[in-house]
Structures are given as C-alpha cells and as structure tokens.
Amino acid sequence: MRDARIATACFSGCPYHGAMVRSDQNLPGTEGGAIGFSDRLLAEAVRAIERDGAAAINEPSADARAVEVDGDFEHRVIVRARSLSIAAPLGEALRQVHHATAVIVVLVVLLAAGAGAATARALLTVDRQEPVNFFWVLGGVVGFQSVVLLVWVMLMLARPQILSTGSLGAVALGLGRRVTRILHKSSNHAAAVEATGAIMGRSSIGRWTLGAISHGGWLAFNVGCLVLLIIMLSTRHYTFTWETTILSSRTYMQLTRAVAFLPHSIGFPTPSAQQIDAAQWPIDSQVAQESRGAWSGLLLGSVVVYGLAPRLLLLGLCLDRSRRGRVRWRLDTTRPGYLRLQSRLMPQSARLGVVDDRPDEPGAEAVDAAERSPLRTGRPVGSPAVLALEMEPPASAWPPPIKGTSWCDLGFVDDGNDRRRVLEHLTAASTEPSVLVVVCSLTTTPDRGHRGFLDAVQREIGSPLGLVLSGGESLRRRGDAESVRRRVNDWRILAAAVGLPSQRVIELDLDHCTDVSLTKLAALLGADAAGPPAVRRIESAFDLIVEHVGRWPPIAEVKHQADLHRAIGALYRQDHSSWRTFLRAPVELNGDLMVPLRAGADRVVGLLPDQLRSSPRWLASGALAGALGCITAATLVSPAAIAALPMWSALGAAVAAVMKAFRPSGAAKSDDDSPPTEHRGDAIRAATLFALLLELQGKDEAAITRILEQAVDADDVIDAGSADSTRAWLDGIRHRLDVALAEEARR
Amino acid sequence: MRLPLLTAAVVGHTNTGKTSLLRTLTRDVGFGQVSDRPATTHHVEGTSVLLDGRTVMELFDTPGLEDSIGLLDHLDALAGDRRVEGIDVLNQFLQSADAWGRFAQEAKAIRQVIRSDIALYVIDARDRVLGKHRDELEILSRCATPVVPVLNFTADPDAKVPTWREHLARVNMHAVAEFDTVVLDEASEQRLYEKMRTMLDSHEQTLRALIQERRRQREALIQASADVIGDLLIDVAAHTVCVRVSNSQEAAGALQALRERVRVREQRCVDQLLELFRFRPDDCPLEAGALINGRWGLDLFSPEALKQFGLHAGGGAAAGAFVGVVLDVMAGGATLGAATAAGATIGGLIGAGRAHGRRLISRARGSTELRCEDATLRLLALRQIMLTRALLHRGHADMNPLPVPTSRRFSLPKRASPHLPLSLQQAKLRSHWSRLGSGADSTLRDSDPARQTAQGALARMIAAIVQRPSDADIEFP
Structure with a gap:
C-alpha cells in the first residue's frame, strides 16, 4: 500500500501526469481557460511537427483566432496551437506518451522496491548460528545509497545541467520514449516525444523531474528494505554483533553512539553503552542476548533516518521544484519555429491606407499653362546663355568651352534668390539670348519646382531652351544602368511638360567633356553658332536602326534584318575591305553557307566581353550580328551577289541554325516559342553590335572588347515595342560609348 | 498600461x-x-x-x-x-x-x-x-x-x-x-x-517601449539564428558513415554521399536563416560572390572555401579527395579522452563507452567511419555566422545586393584551437543525434534531451559570437 502511494507521488512528479490531468479538463481546441503547462506542451509538439519548413501548417482560421486574442506573443502561439485541427490527435498522442512513461516509471518504482527487499534479505540471510554483523547490514542498506546521494547533491550544486542526462530518471524516461515509439508509429507521437524531450533538455523541469524519479526509486528501495527488515526481524531470531581487528572498541562505541543519536532522538530503541560493549562477544553474553530489541530498533531507525527520510525530503523538494518549474515555464519564443509565426500572429505594423482629406482636384496643373504669357519678341538676338540648375561646378571648364561661342553666363542657380536674379536678368537684358542652355544634374530628381522655374524662364524669353543632362556617371556609380535610364526619362518627361521638343534635351557628361559631347552641345546652340555639326557615322547608323525597326513587320525576317545591316554597312563603305577582313567575312558566298556564317558568328562572339558573353541574349545577338555581317560583307559591293544567294528562306534557316548553336542548351526554347519582341530585341542588339564593330574596327581587339564592355550593359533591357524606347536605349549606348572612347584615348 | x-x-x-x-x-x-x-x-x-x-x-x-x-x-x-x-x-x-x-x-x-x-x-x-x-x-x-x-x-x-x-x-x-x-x-x-x-517629453514611455521592443526583437532573431546554426552543426558533427576499409570504391561512394548530405543540410540552414529574416532565396539581396540566389558560391568541400575563412584542412589523410572529411580510422584514445571531458558523468561515460564499443567491433570487422573534420565544422559555423551578421544589417527597404564579408576581412586565427566546443565533441560521439542519413531510430534523434541541452549550449555560444562588434573578432573555437 505504501509502495503504491509512493509510486503515485513519484508519478505525479513526472510532468506528463500534470499535463494529462490538465488536458482532460481543458480539451485542446477550446479557447477558454487559463494557459497551463499542457497548452505549452501542445505548442511545443506543434513546433516539433512544423520544424521542417515543408511540414509547416497553414490554417488561416487558427491564425485569425490567435490574432483576436489580446495577449502577448506566447499566448497567441498557444491559442493558435489549440485552434489547429491537429490539436486533438496531438493531445491524444501526448496523453499516450504520458501513459507509457507513467507505466515505465511505476515499473521502475516497483523494481526498486523489490531490489530493496532483496538487498535486505540477502544481508540478513546468514548462518543461523552466527551472530549478524550489524555494521555490514547497515552499510549494505544505507551506505551505498548515501554515496550516490552525495554525488547527486554535489552535481546539483556544481553542474546541474548534467543531471538532465545521466541518471536513473533519465534512463527511465529514455525507456519510456522508446516504448512509445515502438507502440505508436505516427508522426504525431514522434512530435509528442520530441516535445517532451525538448522541454526536458532545455529547462530546469527536466532535472527536477528526473530527480523526482530517482529519489522516488530510492524511496521505494528503502521502503522495500524496511518492510522486509521488519518481516525478517519479526519472524526470525538474530543476534547482532560488531567485530574489529585493528580498531579499538572505543571507536566502535563512539561510532554506534553517533549513529544512534538521531534514531534515538525520534524514539527508536537504541543500545546502551553496556549493551554496545556486550555486543562484541554476543554468544556468551546475557546482556547481548537481551539487547536484541535495541539493536533491531537501531537498524530500523537508521534505515528510516538515513535512507528513507532524506529521500522523502528530496522527493518532496524535487516534486515541488518541478511543479513550480512547470508553472513558471514559458515557451522560448525565440526558437525559430515560433519566431517564424511572429509576422502572422503578432504583426508589428498595420497599414492605415491613404488618409488624404480630399482627392486631388483635376485642372490644378492647367493653371500654369493658362498663365503662360505670349513670348516676348522684338529684342535683338545676342549670344547664347547658359545656366546650371542645382548642380555643382563640373570638373571641366565652366561655361562649357565651345569654339567660336561666347556664352552669356547666368551662373549656378540654386535657391530662390538665384532664380529671381536670373529671371530679372532675362527680363532686363537688352538682347534676347539666341539659345538658353539649362544644365541639370542627373543625380537630381526632377520635380515640380524645376518645372515651375523652366516655365518661368520660358515666359521671359522668346528664344528656344536647351536642356543638358550632366553627371550621368555619378548616378551610375550609385545604382545600375536601369536607374540612369529611368532618370533620363524622367527629365525628358519634365522637358516635354514645359514644351521642349525631345531633340533639345541632350545627355552629356560635363565632368568628362569630349569632342563628341561638345559637338553635340554646339549642335544644340544651332548651326549659326558652330557651323554644321559633324554627324558621326555611328549616329547615322543608330538613326538607321530606329528607322528600319519602325518599318519592320511584327516578326522581322532575315531579309529585313539583312537590309538594315546592308544599310549600316553602306555607311562604312569606304572602309569595306578593312572591316570585311576584320570580321573574317568571305569575299563571296557560295556553296555551303553554314561554314562562313558560323565563322562570322564565332568572330563576333569572340570579340564580346565576358559580361556580354555570359548573357544568353547578347550571345545570340552576337552570333546573329556575325552571320548577318558575313552576308553584308559579301553582298555590299556587288549587288549582283544578292542574286547569287539562295532563297531568303534558306538563308534564314542557315542563320537560325548558326544562332541555335549559340543558345545555351538550358534555354531549350525553340525559336518559335519566344515572343516576337524577343526576336526584335535580338535583331536590334545585333544591328547595334554590327554598327559598333564597324565604328571601332581599326583599333586593337583588346581595346574593342574593353570599349564594348563599357558601352554596352548586359542587364539593360530594350523595350523593342516602341521607337522611342529603342531610341532611348541607343542614346544610352552612344553616351557610354563616348565616355569609353574618351577613357580609351586617355590610356 | x-x-x-x-x-x-x-x-x-x-x-x-x-x-x-x-x-x-x-x-x-x-x-x-x-x-x-x-x-x-x-x-x-x-x-x-x-x-x-x-x-x-x-x-x-x-x-x-x-x-x-x-x-x-x-x-x-x-x-x-x-x-x-x-x-x-x-x-x-x-x-x-x-x-x-x-x-x-x-x-x-x-x-x-x-x-x-x-x-x-x-x-x-x-x-x-x-x-x-x-x-x-x-x-x-x-x-x-x-x-x-x-x-x-x-x-x-x-x-x-x-x-x-x-x-x-x-x-x-x-x-x-x-x-x-x-x-x-x-x-x-x-x-x-x-x-x-x-x-517629445509626453511620449517618452512610448519611445522607450519601442526601443526596448526593437532590441528584444533583434535579440530574438539572433537567438533563433544561433539555434538554427547549432542544429546544423550538431547534425553534421554527429553524422558518421560506416565504410569497409578494404573496399576503396565503397569508401569513395560513401564519401560522395556524405558530402552531398552535408551540402544539402547547409543549404537547408541557409534557407531557414533567410526565412527567419523574411527573405526569399531568389531575391536574397546579398552579393553574388558569396551567396548566389540564396546559395553559397564556393563549395563547402573546396579548399578555397576553407581558405576564404582562414581555416586549414586537417593534416595527412585529409588532403586530396578527402578534403573536409576525416577517415576516422581509429577513434579510440583521442576521442575517448574527449568523451571524458565532454561527459564527466557516469551517463556520459556509458554513452561514450557504448559508442566506442560499437566502433571497436566495427573496426574488428574491417569497417571504419567517415565524418566531417573539425575544419569543415568550423567553416560551416563561420559561414552561417557571417551570413547571419550580414542579414542583421540588411534592411528590407532597398534591394541592391549587400556583400557578405569573407576572406578579405578575415585574418588567420591567432592560435590554432585544437578542440571544438564541448557540445560538438559530445555530438561526435552520438551518431543518433544526427538527422542526416536515415537511421532506424530516426524518430528518436530529436527526443534525446541531451541533444537539446547541447544544442542550447551551442546556440548560446553562437549568439555571443554573432553579436561581436567587429568582423575581425569572428572566430569559431
């Protein structure tokens, strides 16, 4: 009976028991009720299931229920766990794990009681004629377990974390886990087992629970021992003695008195000095025969005081601590499995939406346009004027040095005073500037302030405005080519809004002034200022590209593309033989087309910088440029050669075959699948490459590759759908080409 | 309130x-x-x-x-x-x-x-x-x-x-x-x-609460990352593969398989870290050189990867094909000593004893064990620690890539540290702690409270390393 009670006491020390009881009262899935250990255990089990991201449970209804709760993150995690559909079976699994463990713990307790009884019996089973050595029996019953107890106490004080692993309790719980896994194979049970393991390993509950099991076991051992001792001493006749060879009887006397002190003080009969003395030779001594009761009392008293009592006290302590631990224990919400839920269950922000009082009223902008006064005319036209709007002085000279031009320098316009000064100057000046060039920095975002100023300036003068966008390199350093392109576009939109035609907006870097950029600037000033500007062939070539692409049908066939290439080639007709050799194109095409076309493609691809070669798009375009370049080179001089060519369809097939060889095998898209804009993109890139190569031929190959690397950005995507965007894309390349050429010249 | x-x-x-x-x-x-x-x-x-x-x-x-x-x-x-x-x-x-x-x-x-x-x-x-x-x-x-x-x-x-x-x-x-x-x-x-x-005197409490909350969140994030990394390290440290010494082909096959498993495991850790910081692998804004589309650029088992973090491959057998993996021919003496240091309890000794018993038996049968060497474990730890540090400094507002600092800022460790942390030494003796491979008791692996304790201790250590102020101080013992 006592065994059973102790077993129960020990059993309730196990967290599973408490959890089980609570789970019964507080079924998973219900929201009400305070949060207890069982709920946290359930949340741990859910985390164990969700540990692998793939197994994450996504039940919006459970999340929603958790978010409704007015509590901290842990509370919400628990409410979510309770609201999941898996909660019920998981709770059941947890209960079964508890049962299995409880059974194992009870078995361990019973075994320990049996072991105690067996120990007592073994120690008292001696030759009936011989007296029993009292200290051997006492040592056997109390001595060993006292040593183990001492080790436990020392470890608990020194390194408590060790106790969560190596002890009698750990072995018992390990067995419990194994038994559960043998009995139940479902993933829920695995999660339940893991959850309990996690709690045991990560909190103090583990070591106190294991301690409770250990002490419970030893308590049972002592009880078994005591019961058997009482039975043996009641039903048999023992005479106790003590023996020594080298120690004095005084020592034994003192030892016995010391051992007897505590049992005596709680009322057990203990031997008197005379009885102790007599026990050394008990056979002959009448006193010894009569003191049997006292010795038995001492033995039982010692088991109670030195074995049973400390274990009982420690069991109580461990149970209390583990219960308190369970009450105090909180989920470690910093574990990844919980933290992942934070954005769902405990959002850190909520959007309020647009909170304007009134929507914009249309027509607000129209006021400006209506205000615009008719242009003032009648003043004589003077020299061109220039001003820099919100920008730092460029690295090169200011104002931009253009031969034969004397600027009217309006300086750097920064704040409102500057603006007023410029406007006053323009109003008061006796002459009208022939052109007013406004230089802006691309690092500045155009805004309505700029627009208002440009509008105001336009109201003051009758002469045209020119907008120069400088500082593209600084912007490019901050971001990618895409942001530069967008920024240029934003300025163009602003220019259009103040009525500037797009050709009066030019992009050139005043920090890196080149002859080309100055020529462009001179062109903006008008023919009378600097004479007819030299238009380079590359610019004509780019114009041709825009023009041809605009004429192409949605799907540009090889014939159309070849026409464009021939038109570009015609621009460079005077260097024909030189670039034909450079591109390694044959003098005439006949026989197997594939060989020369492939050679041409190889040649162009070989000239591409790595960055372009690693882009599938550019690789294809390079191959296309090479193949079409071959055809162009062979047919440019003698148009009769075109007649000698096979049908365009056959040529198209050959070009397609060459391109296919350069398409990465991974992109197994057949040519027919890709959208038409892709074809156009390829065609535009190919023509651009061809034009660039013709422009650059004559330089050494390393330099060409270097220049291409700078001029062409592999990530810059063309929107082949509209002429404007093609133009903008080509402008970007032309600008970077100028910068690259200037740098190359410096080398 | x-x-x-x-x-x-x-x-x-x-x-x-x-x-x-x-x-x-x-x-x-x-x-x-x-x-x-x-x-x-x-x-x-x-x-x-x-x-x-x-x-x-x-x-x-x-x-x-x-x-x-x-x-x-x-x-x-x-x-x-x-x-x-x-x-x-x-x-x-x-x-x-x-x-x-x-x-x-x-x-x-x-x-x-x-x-x-x-x-x-x-x-x-x-x-x-x-x-x-x-x-x-x-x-x-x-x-x-x-x-x-x-x-x-x-x-x-x-x-x-x-x-x-x-x-x-x-x-x-x-x-x-x-x-x-x-x-x-x-x-x-x-x-x-x-x-x-x-x-704003009137809102002092609000702002203080916000500051505290942000600090708490950051600490939680560091803790969680350290937990993820600790899990990875224990999985890899505990993972051993038994091969027959005589059959070199089998050994080579097992070597390949082991490496692949470890690579996959590292990738899962990277994915978990990115998820914690709410990045998707494909838009992870970290510099391409180190992490490409959420994958490390250099293979874990390449000598360059070790060099990148100032680590050396172990001596002798580790050269050549066995980079990063140790052929654990005789784990006897050395690791038993480690076990004693690691366990320091009767239970620990029993565990180690069991492991060594099995090992001795398999040795007698002509088998031996393959496992990742310490340098690989350190590399794994350092890579994930640096990734975590980079992610901690990564705002969501801008999507331009940010470099993960590697070799250039790393000096070689000042002293060679011969011993891994205690938790990892323990893990090396307990192959059932590893989630890699498919052991028979694979469902029991995580339920061992000792593994949880070791992972917890390791995570605390890693969290402390992650929080060090300067990249130059980053070192894994």
Whole structure:
C-alpha cells in the first residue's frame, strides 16, 4: 500500500501526469481557460511537427483566432496551437506518451522496491548460528545509497545541467520514449516525444523531474528494505554483533553512539553503552542476548533516518521544484519555429491606407499653362546663355568651352534668390539670348519646382531652351544602368511638360567633356553658332536602326534584318575591305553557307566581353550580328551577289541554325516559342553590335572588347515595342560609348 | 498600461527615401511604393507600429515638398509686410484655393505635419545643401511641430554628412539622426527614437517601449539564428558513415554521399536563416560572390572555401579527395579522452563507452567511419555566422545586393584551437543525434534531451559570437 502511494507521488512528479490531468479538463481546441503547462506542451509538439519548413501548417482560421486574442506573443502561439485541427490527435498522442512513461516509471518504482527487499534479505540471510554483523547490514542498506546521494547533491550544486542526462530518471524516461515509439508509429507521437524531450533538455523541469524519479526509486528501495527488515526481524531470531581487528572498541562505541543519536532522538530503541560493549562477544553474553530489541530498533531507525527520510525530503523538494518549474515555464519564443509565426500572429505594423482629406482636384496643373504669357519678341538676338540648375561646378571648364561661342553666363542657380536674379536678368537684358542652355544634374530628381522655374524662364524669353543632362556617371556609380535610364526619362518627361521638343534635351557628361559631347552641345546652340555639326557615322547608323525597326513587320525576317545591316554597312563603305577582313567575312558566298556564317558568328562572339558573353541574349545577338555581317560583307559591293544567294528562306534557316548553336542548351526554347519582341530585341542588339564593330574596327581587339564592355550593359533591357524606347536605349549606348572612347584615348 | 499614441509625419524632398524609412521603422516590406523616381507618393499614407498588438505610433508618409522655393515665395507674399506668426500664415495658406491647386501636394504634407506630434525630415545626404532644402526647412520650422532631420544614405561614399550637420545646426536643428535605409543598423534606429524622445517629453514611455521592443526583437532573431546554426552543426558533427576499409570504391561512394548530405543540410540552414529574416532565396539581396540566389558560391568541400575563412584542412589523410572529411580510422584514445571531458558523468561515460564499443567491433570487422573534420565544422559555423551578421544589417527597404564579408576581412586565427566546443565533441560521439542519413531510430534523434541541452549550449555560444562588434573578432573555437 505504501509502495503504491509512493509510486503515485513519484508519478505525479513526472510532468506528463500534470499535463494529462490538465488536458482532460481543458480539451485542446477550446479557447477558454487559463494557459497551463499542457497548452505549452501542445505548442511545443506543434513546433516539433512544423520544424521542417515543408511540414509547416497553414490554417488561416487558427491564425485569425490567435490574432483576436489580446495577449502577448506566447499566448497567441498557444491559442493558435489549440485552434489547429491537429490539436486533438496531438493531445491524444501526448496523453499516450504520458501513459507509457507513467507505466515505465511505476515499473521502475516497483523494481526498486523489490531490489530493496532483496538487498535486505540477502544481508540478513546468514548462518543461523552466527551472530549478524550489524555494521555490514547497515552499510549494505544505507551506505551505498548515501554515496550516490552525495554525488547527486554535489552535481546539483556544481553542474546541474548534467543531471538532465545521466541518471536513473533519465534512463527511465529514455525507456519510456522508446516504448512509445515502438507502440505508436505516427508522426504525431514522434512530435509528442520530441516535445517532451525538448522541454526536458532545455529547462530546469527536466532535472527536477528526473530527480523526482530517482529519489522516488530510492524511496521505494528503502521502503522495500524496511518492510522486509521488519518481516525478517519479526519472524526470525538474530543476534547482532560488531567485530574489529585493528580498531579499538572505543571507536566502535563512539561510532554506534553517533549513529544512534538521531534514531534515538525520534524514539527508536537504541543500545546502551553496556549493551554496545556486550555486543562484541554476543554468544556468551546475557546482556547481548537481551539487547536484541535495541539493536533491531537501531537498524530500523537508521534505515528510516538515513535512507528513507532524506529521500522523502528530496522527493518532496524535487516534486515541488518541478511543479513550480512547470508553472513558471514559458515557451522560448525565440526558437525559430515560433519566431517564424511572429509576422502572422503578432504583426508589428498595420497599414492605415491613404488618409488624404480630399482627392486631388483635376485642372490644378492647367493653371500654369493658362498663365503662360505670349513670348516676348522684338529684342535683338545676342549670344547664347547658359545656366546650371542645382548642380555643382563640373570638373571641366565652366561655361562649357565651345569654339567660336561666347556664352552669356547666368551662373549656378540654386535657391530662390538665384532664380529671381536670373529671371530679372532675362527680363532686363537688352538682347534676347539666341539659345538658353539649362544644365541639370542627373543625380537630381526632377520635380515640380524645376518645372515651375523652366516655365518661368520660358515666359521671359522668346528664344528656344536647351536642356543638358550632366553627371550621368555619378548616378551610375550609385545604382545600375536601369536607374540612369529611368532618370533620363524622367527629365525628358519634365522637358516635354514645359514644351521642349525631345531633340533639345541632350545627355552629356560635363565632368568628362569630349569632342563628341561638345559637338553635340554646339549642335544644340544651332548651326549659326558652330557651323554644321559633324554627324558621326555611328549616329547615322543608330538613326538607321530606329528607322528600319519602325518599318519592320511584327516578326522581322532575315531579309529585313539583312537590309538594315546592308544599310549600316553602306555607311562604312569606304572602309569595306578593312572591316570585311576584320570580321573574317568571305569575299563571296557560295556553296555551303553554314561554314562562313558560323565563322562570322564565332568572330563576333569572340570579340564580346565576358559580361556580354555570359548573357544568353547578347550571345545570340552576337552570333546573329556575325552571320548577318558575313552576308553584308559579301553582298555590299556587288549587288549582283544578292542574286547569287539562295532563297531568303534558306538563308534564314542557315542563320537560325548558326544562332541555335549559340543558345545555351538550358534555354531549350525553340525559336518559335519566344515572343516576337524577343526576336526584335535580338535583331536590334545585333544591328547595334554590327554598327559598333564597324565604328571601332581599326583599333586593337583588346581595346574593342574593353570599349564594348563599357558601352554596352548586359542587364539593360530594350523595350523593342516602341521607337522611342529603342531610341532611348541607343542614346544610352552612344553616351557610354563616348565616355569609353574618351577613357580609351586617355590610356 | 496604455501608452500614449505618437503620430509622426515623414516629410522631405521628393525621392529621398521617405517610404524606405517607413518600411524600415514598421518592418513592413510591402508598404507604399519605393522607387528612385520622383513623386512616387502622391498621397498621405499612414501605417501604425504595433506593440503587443496595440498601436503605439502612427507614421504618415507624405508627398514630397517638391516646389518648396515656389511655396516659400508664395507664403511670404501671403504674409506681406505684416508681422505674423509662421503658423498663422500657413493656416491661411491651407484655407486658400492654392492649397488645393498649384501647391496641393505640398499642402497635404504640411497639413499632416501640423497635425502630427513630430515630423521626421528625411534628407538624402548625398545631395548638396540646396536652396530648395533650405526653403523646405524654413517652411517646416513654421509648422510649430518639432522636426528631427534624418540623414539618409549616410553609408554612401558620396554622403556629405558634416556639411549637412553644419547647415542644420545653423538653422537651429541640432538633434539630427543618421539613418541609412540600405544598411540597417539597429543602433541608428535606436538613436533616431532617442532623438525623438528628446523633443517629445509626453511620449517618452512610448519611445522607450519601442526601443526596448526593437532590441528584444533583434535579440530574438539572433537567438533563433544561433539555434538554427547549432542544429546544423550538431547534425553534421554527429553524422558518421560506416565504410569497409578494404573496399576503396565503397569508401569513395560513401564519401560522395556524405558530402552531398552535408551540402544539402547547409543549404537547408541557409534557407531557414533567410526565412527567419523574411527573405526569399531568389531575391536574397546579398552579393553574388558569396551567396548566389540564396546559395553559397564556393563549395563547402573546396579548399578555397576553407581558405576564404582562414581555416586549414586537417593534416595527412585529409588532403586530396578527402578534403573536409576525416577517415576516422581509429577513434579510440583521442576521442575517448574527449568523451571524458565532454561527459564527466557516469551517463556520459556509458554513452561514450557504448559508442566506442560499437566502433571497436566495427573496426574488428574491417569497417571504419567517415565524418566531417573539425575544419569543415568550423567553416560551416563561420559561414552561417557571417551570413547571419550580414542579414542583421540588411534592411528590407532597398534591394541592391549587400556583400557578405569573407576572406578579405578575415585574418588567420591567432592560435590554432585544437578542440571544438564541448557540445560538438559530445555530438561526435552520438551518431543518433544526427538527422542526416536515415537511421532506424530516426524518430528518436530529436527526443534525446541531451541533444537539446547541447544544442542550447551551442546556440548560446553562437549568439555571443554573432553579436561581436567587429568582423575581425569572428572566430569559431
């Protein structure tokens, strides 16, 4: 009976028991009720299931229920766990794990009681004629377990974390886990087992629970021992003695008195000095025969005081601590499995939406346009004027040095005073500037302030405005080519809004002034200022590209593309033989087309910088440029050669075959699948490459590759759908080409 | 306890990163529209910061004060020669038709500033101090609302922080915050809140609670990352593969399989870390050289990868094909010693004894074990630690890649440390702790409380390493 009670006491020390009881009262899935250990255990089990991201449970209804709760993150995690559909079976699994463990713990307790009884019996089973050595029996019953107890106490004080692993309790719980896994194979049970393991390993509950099991076991051992001792001493006749060879009887006397002190003080009969003395030779001594009761009392008293009592006290302590631990224990919400839920269950922000009082009223902008006064005319036209709007002085000279031009320098316009000064100057000046060039920095975002100023300036003068966008390199350093392109576009939109035609907006870097950029600037000033500007062939070539692409049908066939290439080639007709050799194109095409076309493609691809070669798009375009370049080179001089060519369809097939060889095998898209804009993109890139190569031929190959690397950005995507965007894309390349050429010249 | 609600208007010139600042402060990646184009925000858009589910701060994103020069002229014209308070002129302006017409956007922003407890004036520190900025500041100073200037993009080489500070001091704005929305630095966020606190006595508690909450969140994130890394390390350290010594082909096959499993496991750890920091692997904004589409560029078992982190492969057998993997021919003496150090309990000794018993038996049968060597474990740890550190400094506002520091900043370890942390030494003796491979008792592996304890101890250690101030101090024992 006592065994059973102790077993129960020990059993309730196990967290599973408490959890089980609570789970019964507080079924998973219900929201009400305070949060207890069982709920946290359930949340741990859910985390164990969700540990692998793939197994994450996504039940919006459970999340929603958790978010409704007015509590901290842990509370919400628990409410979510309770609201999941898996909660019920998981709770059941947890209960079964508890049962299995409880059974194992009870078995361990019973075994320990049996072991105690067996120990007592073994120690008292001696030759009936011989007296029993009292200290051997006492040592056997109390001595060993006292040593183990001492080790436990020392470890608990020194390194408590060790106790969560190596002890009698750990072995018992390990067995419990194994038994559960043998009995139940479902993933829920695995999660339940893991959850309990996690709690045991990560909190103090583990070591106190294991301690409770250990002490419970030893308590049972002592009880078994005591019961058997009482039975043996009641039903048999023992005479106790003590023996020594080298120690004095005084020592034994003192030892016995010391051992007897505590049992005596709680009322057990203990031997008197005379009885102790007599026990050394008990056979002959009448006193010894009569003191049997006292010795038995001492033995039982010692088991109670030195074995049973400390274990009982420690069991109580461990149970209390583990219960308190369970009450105090909180989920470690910093574990990844919980933290992942934070954005769902405990959002850190909520959007309020647009909170304007009134929507914009249309027509607000129209006021400006209506205000615009008719242009003032009648003043004589003077020299061109220039001003820099919100920008730092460029690295090169200011104002931009253009031969034969004397600027009217309006300086750097920064704040409102500057603006007023410029406007006053323009109003008061006796002459009208022939052109007013406004230089802006691309690092500045155009805004309505700029627009208002440009509008105001336009109201003051009758002469045209020119907008120069400088500082593209600084912007490019901050971001990618895409942001530069967008920024240029934003300025163009602003220019259009103040009525500037797009050709009066030019992009050139005043920090890196080149002859080309100055020529462009001179062109903006008008023919009378600097004479007819030299238009380079590359610019004509780019114009041709825009023009041809605009004429192409949605799907540009090889014939159309070849026409464009021939038109570009015609621009460079005077260097024909030189670039034909450079591109390694044959003098005439006949026989197997594939060989020369492939050679041409190889040649162009070989000239591409790595960055372009690693882009599938550019690789294809390079191959296309090479193949079409071959055809162009062979047919440019003698148009009769075109007649000698096979049908365009056959040529198209050959070009397609060459391109296919350069398409990465991974992109197994057949040519027919890709959208038409892709074809156009390829065609535009190919023509651009061809034009660039013709422009650059004559330089050494390393330099060409270097220049291409700078001029062409592999990530810059063309929107082949509209002429404007093609133009903008080509402008970007032309600008970077100028910068690259200037740098190359410096080398 | 209800904290007083704090409302803040975020103002600034167009395209200085107002929306990015809001995204960072609210940890809401999807808020508003971010681009480097002008006037992306046309309306006043609000978002609230929640603390334990309660709104404690409302932030309002305003359209840029684009035409500040024009507006200031307009306001001065309104005031005329009268001596009036700036706020009265502003109110007069807000009542006028212009507030709905020419200056509609500016009016929206100003209305919100007047209504709010505080205004955060965002400045692109790369810009020069221009007239329009001066006029913006002048207009804001008339709103009768405290203003905290926030210098953005301070990490950019073009940033002109001292110039800005000097100018702001000249217009009596001394509490200036620096806040780079690209490089997230928790200290600068805290400083921003502290600057706000100096101006807003009434909301002291709210701001203090926010600072604490942010610190807690960061610590939680570090703890969770360390837990993930600890899990990886224990899995890999405990993983051993038995091969027959005589059969070199089998050994080579097992070697390949082991490496592959470890690679996959590392990748899962990277994925978990990215998920914790709410990045998707394909848009992980880290520099391509180190992490490509959420994958490490250099193979774990390449000597270059070891070199990158200043580690050396183990001696002798580890050369050549066995880089990063040890052929554990006789694990006897050395590891038993480690076990004693690691276990220090009877239970530990029993465990180690069991492991060694099995090992001795398998050795007698002509088998031996393959496992990752210590250098590989260190490399795994260092790579994930550096990734975590990089992610911690990564704002969600901007999507340009940020480099994960590797070799260039690493010096070789000052001393060779022969021993791994205790938890890993324990793991090396307990192959059932590993989740790699498919052991028969695979469902039992995580339930061992000892594994949990070891992982916890390891995680605490890693968390401490992650929090070290300088990259140069990063070392895994």
